[in-house]
Amino acid sequence: MNILVCISNVPDTTTRIKYSADMKAVDYSGVQWIINPWDELALTRAIELKEANPALVQKITVITAGGADAEPTLRKALACGADDAIRVDAAGGDSLFTATQLAHAVKGEPFDVILCGIESSDYNGSAVGGMLAELLDYNSVSAVSSLNLEGNSVKVTREIDGGKQSIETAAPVVLIVQKGIAINPRIPSMRGIMTARTKSLKVVAAAAASPGSKVVGYQAPPQKSACKMIDPENMDELVHLLHTEARVI
Amino acid sequence: MSVLVYIENWNGKFKKSTYELVSYGKRLANGLGGSLTLLSIGRVAEDELKNLGAYGAGKILSAETDAPLDDKAYASLIAGAAKNNDASVVVMAHNGTGKALAPRVAVRLNAGLVSAVNGLPVSFQPFVVSKKAFSGKSLMQAEITSDIKVITLSQNTAGIETFAGEAVIEKIDTSSMTSGTKVLSTEVQTGKILLSEADVVVSGGRGMRSADNWKPLEELAGVLGAATACSRPVSDEGWRPHHEHVGQTGKVVAPNLYFALGISGAIQHLAGISSSKVIVAVNKDPEAPIFSAADYGIIGDLQTVLPKMTEAFRKFKSGN
Numbered sequence: 032m033n034i035l036v037c038i039s040n041v042p043d044t045t046t047r048i049k050y051s052a053d054m055k056a057v058d059y060s061g062v063q064w065i066i067n068p069w070d071e072l073a074l075t076r077a078i079e080l081k082e083a084n085p086a087l088v089q090k091i092t093v094i095t096a097g098g099a100d101a102e103p104t105l106r107k108a109l110a111c112g113a114d115d116a117i118r119v120d121a122a123g124g125d126s127l128f129t130a131t132q133l134a135h136a137v138k139g140e141p142f143d144v145i146l147c148g149i150e151s152s153d154y155n156g157s158a159v160g161g162m163l164a165e166l167l168d169y170n171s172v173s174a175v176s177s178l179n180l181e182g183n184s185v186k187v188t189r190e191i192d193g194g195k196q197s198i199e200t201a202a203p204v205v206l207i208v209q210k211g212i213a214i215n216p217r218i219p220s221m222r223g224i225m226t227a228r229t230k231s232l233k234v235v236a237a238a239a240a241s242p243g244s245k246v247v248g249y250q251a252p253p254q255k256s257a258c259k260m261i262d263p264e265n266m267d268e269l270v271h272l273l274h275t276e277a278r279v280i
Numbered sequence: 281m282s283v284l285v286y287i288e289n290w291n292g293k294f295k296k297s298t299y300e301l302v303s304y305g306k307r308l309a310n311g312l313g314g315s316l317t318l319l320s321i322g323r324v325a326e327d328e329l330k331n332l333g334a335y336g337a338g339k340i341l342s343a344e345t346d347a348p349l350d351d352k353a354y355a356s357l358i359a360g361a362a363k364n365n366d367a368s369v370v371v372m373a374h375n376g377t378g379k380a381l382a383p384r385v386a387v388r389l390n391a392g393l394v395s396a397v398n399g400l401p402v403s404f405q406p407f408v409v410s411k412k413a414f415s416g417k418s419l420m421q422a423e424i425t426s427d428i429k430v431i432t433l434s435q436n437t438a439g440i441e442t443f444a445g446e447a448v449i450e451k452i453d454t455s456s457m458t459s460g461t462k463v464l465s466t467e468v469q470t471g472k473i474l475l476s477e478a479d480v481v482v483s484g485g486r487g488m489r490s491a492d493n494w495k496p497l498e499e500l501a502g503v504l505g506a507a508t509a510c511s512r513p514v515s516d517e518g519w520r521p522h523h524e525h526v527g528q529t530g531k532v533v534a535p536n537l538y539f540a541l542g543i544s545g546a547i548q549h550l551a552g553i554s555s556s557k558v559i560v561a562v563n564k565d566p567e568a569p570i571f572s573a574a575d576y577g578i579i580g581d582l583q584t585v586l587p588k589m590t591e592a593f594r595k596f597k598s599g600n
Contacts, residue, residue, distance in 0.1 A: 042414070044415070044528065044547060044548060044551075045547055046414075047417075048414050048417045048418045057418075068528065068529050069529065072529075125392060125393075125422075126383070126393060127386065127387070127391075127392060127393065130383070130387070149379065150379075152414070152415050152528065153413065153414055154413050154414075154420075155395070155396060155411075155412065155413060155414075155415060156393070156394075156395050156396075157374075157379040157383075157395050157396075157432075158382070158383040158386070158393050158395055159383070160383070161351065161355075161379070161380060161381070161382070161383025161384045161387075162383040162384070162386065162387050162393075164351065164352075164383075164384065165352075165355065165383065165384040165387035165388060166387055170350075170351070170352055170460035170461055171351045171352065171380070171384070172351065172380075172461055173351060173376065173379055173380035174376045174379070174380065176522070186464075190376065190523065191376060191466070191468070192290065192375070192376065192468075192474055192476060192477075193468050193469050193470075193472060193474050194466065194467045194468035194469055195466075195467050195523075196348075196463050196464075196465065196466045196467075197463070197464040197465045197466075198461050198462065198463055198464065199461070199462045199464055200460060200461040200462065201460075207379075207380070209529075210522060210525065210529045210530055211522050214516065242392065242425070243386065243390075243391055243392020243393065243424060243425060243426040244392035244393070244394055244422050244423060244424045244425060244426075245422065245423055245425060246420060246421070246422050247408055247421040247422060247423050248420075248421050249413070249418055249419065249420050249421075250418070250419040250420075250421075251418065251419070252412070252416065252417070252418065252419050252554070255572070255573060255575070256575075258561070258571045258572065258574045258575060258576065258577040259575065259576050259577070260576075260577050260578070260579065261576055261577065261578050262578075263578050263579065263580035263584070263585050263588070264588075266585075266588045266589045266591070266592035267592050267595075269560065269576060269578070269589065269592065270592045270593055270595075270596045272576060273537065273558070273560070273576070274596065277537075277557075277558045277575065277576075279479075279480075279536045279537040279557060279558045280480075280504070280537065280593075280596070
């Protein structure tokens with residue numbers, strides 16, 4: 032079985048977001064880039080499955096759509112344990128544009144299980160995985176919190192409101208994964224970092240694709256007013272304020 | 281210019297979030313000068329469907345089936361209904377089901393998708409919607425440029441409105457539905473207030489010190505009719521189940537009232553709670569970053585503060 036993990040290259044979670052002077056674009060200068068946290072968990076699970084059963088999982092490939100500046104993030108994924116990488120040379124665009132680029136690079140390639148994080152921490156779109164499945168005409172399961180492979184059968188747990196479902200499907204399939212799929216993300220070892228330099232990173236030309244949406248502009252979220260401190264000995268005051276001032280109880 | 285809203289049911293019943301979604305769809309249709317059509321997939325009693333008339337439902341398409349959620353099959357049905365009804369905007373909830381289906385529906389309709397929109401469009405022509413980006417650190421406006429538009433609505437951002445009118449139900453054929461996924465088993469906790477639907481959430485962090493200390497937190501939640509939640513270290517330690525984890529990689533919640541008890545307020549946690557209307561924080565560290573996100577703060581030890589707090593709410597609730 033071959034596993035493909037889709038990687039989004041995103042600003043580090045603690046990044047302070049800055050904008051261009053006209054507020055129409057994000058200013059990415061000085062930003063530290065990381066593997067999107069959910070994609071990192073997906074990659075971790077893929078590596079765990081390969082380590083547990085190398086006869087079943089032959090290869091893990093990582094893919095991203097982006098410019099050359101996304102390559103360090105792919106190299107980090109290779110250092111974590113992916114075998115090879117693909118970069119579709121297509122930066123920007125919305126989820127439909129990105130999914131079209133990924134589908135173009137993946138179509139006809141022998142990937143049995145395609146893993147996508149349930150959202151990316153930049154635009155929080157939760158869209159590329161489902162779109163990729165539809166473009167490839169594969170089955171998909173979303174909100175996947177555990178994954179096991181048995182022969183050609185794919186067994187997953189899907190989180191639902193207030194509970195979970197155990198689901199069986201067959202490859203090829205797109206799995207849109209969330210927390211639980213792996214607990215602690217894999218950190219590259221020194222040896223991993225050394226071998227990552229020699230692993231294959233293939234660049235694929237962009238496909239003709241048009242986005243379905245575009246960013247008009249940004250705003251900083253409204254400033255919260257200062258926190259009102261309440262005497263720990265006077266909880267009636269808290270109740271009173273929540274009732275009469277905040278009007279939430 | 282019609283609007284199609286996909287409405288999910290839970291064992292044949294709708295929830296508060298359904299009414300919000302339907303009345304949002306009605307206001308959207310009014311703004312576009314068009315009509316609203318709902319699509320229900322599953323088995324929902326006629327009364328339950330008819331009730332949606334009060335929230336603006338005109339036509340309700342009822343696709344009766346026992347087939348559980350299969351992304352491909354459901355998306356195909358929704359996209360088909362959108363085409364048959366000349367929908368120019370398709371709306372779903374930004375929940376697990378909406379996240380699974382909206383992207384597939386968008387591809388089928390060759391439509392742009394903007395997910396997790398906050399409220400009504402900023403502009404109908406061009407079609408511009410507002411949403412949070414960078415896990416709550418930024419607000420973004422996006423224009424959907426395709427002919428058909430797909431959006432998912434963030435819960436608790438649009439409010440519920442009622443309208444005069446009656447819903448007309450039309451059955452649609454589901455005989456050609458096939459599924460590529462098989463549900464082997466389903467486990468649902470009953471009797472618990474769902475985190476996603478709760479008006480009040482009581483959440484504990486590492487400051488709770490151990491799994492054994494959760495009883496007083498659950499007591500407070502019981503008094504307030506609240507759902508319980510936790511921060512990431514708590515679920516990582518196994519003090520609480522993973523489905524209670526609120527934060528960037530866990531659940532994003534938007535209750536009216538959120539209690540952060542012994543939660544320091546790491547940026548990953550704030551990403552999950554920034555849409556809460558009011559935040560109350562209790563922490564023994566006056567420098568904890570949670571106080572910059574909170575509306576009301578109490579500096580103190582939870583072991584003494586929590587029982588007093590519960591008692592005060594109990595007194596208030598019994599006086600009401």
